[in-house]
Each structure stands twice: as structure tokens, then as C-alpha cells.
Amino acid sequence: MGEIPYFFNDPDGFRTNDDGDKNDYKTEGELTRAFSMRNPDLLIQSAKSSQSLMDDAKKVVDMIATSKPFSTRLMAAAQESKTAAVTDMIKKTGVKTVPDIKYNPDGIRFDFYPKSGEVNCHIIINLKWSN
Numbered sequence: 001m002g003e004i005p006y007f008f009n010d011p012d013g014f015r016t017n018d019d020g021d022k023n024d025y026k027t028e029g030e031l032t033r034a035f036s037m038r039n040p041d042l043l044i045q046s047a048k049s050s051q052s053l054m055d056d057a058k059k060v061v062d063m064i065a066t067s068k069p070f071s072t073r074l075m076a077a078a079q080e081s082k083t084a085a086v087t088d089m090i091k092k093t094g095v096k097t098v099p100d101i102k103y104n105p106d107g108i109r110f111d112f113y114p115k116s117g118e119v120n121c122h123i124i125i126n127l128k129w130s131n
Contacts, residue, residue: 074108
């Protein structure tokens with residue numbers, strides 16, 4: 001599957017030290033504390049923000065997946081570097097938050113951020129149209 005960006009992936013992440021405490025992480029004789037308990041409010045807020053972004057992402061992806069004429073016009077506008085036309089087409093899908101849109105000869109990328117300016121979540125959709 002390849003490397004996973006932004007997250008540390010250690011299958012032995014919570015090893016047990018000699019006293020049986022699974023809240024400690026032991027590596028090469030060194031004992032380091034694992035993540036301590038935190039207030040989950042930010043995590044909950046991030047998840048709630050993500051829900052509306054996911055709804056918007058779904059609207060865009062559904063339109064592309066179900067409308068060949070829309071997909072054809074979107075590709076043509078992007079390949080002709082008609083940024084305003086591409087943005088307008090995405091707005092017309094009914095999204096509440098217009099994503100940042102980037103495209104190149106291989107495909108298109110949509111970066112969805114919360115409207116409020118809080119950067120507690122971010123959804124990226126990468127779609128290819130060329131090998």
C-alpha cells in the first residue's frame with residue numbers, strides 16, 4: 001500500500017514494559033510516555049467539520065461519476081486552463097464550500113477546507129483522467 005503520510009504507523013506502538021503498564025512505550029532500553037488522555041472536544045469538532053466537507057466532496061464526486069457530459073466539460077475546461085469555468089462548474093454542483101482546485105495533464109485535485117477558517121480538518125480528492 002505504500003507509505004502513509006502524516007501519521008506514524010508502528011504495529012508495535014503500545015508495547016508492554018516490565019511492570020505490565022501498556023501506557024508506556026519502550027524502545028531500545030528507553031522508556032517514553034505514550035499519548036496522555038486529552039479532552040476530545042477538538043477531535044469531535046474536527047469530525048463535525050469533516051462531515052460537511054465530506055457532503056460537499058460527495059456532491060462533486062457524484063456529479064463527475066454520474067454525468068458524462070459534466071465530466072467531459074470539466075476536463076475540457078481544466079485542460080484549457082479555464083480556472084473560472086472549472087470553479088463555476090463545481091459551485092453549480094451545490095457545494096456549500098468551494099474547494100481549492102488544482103489540475104494538471106493527468107487529473108484534477110480538490111482540497112476541501114472548513115469555511116470558518118479553522119484548519120482542524122482537510123479533505124483531499126484526487127481524480128485521474130490520464131495515465
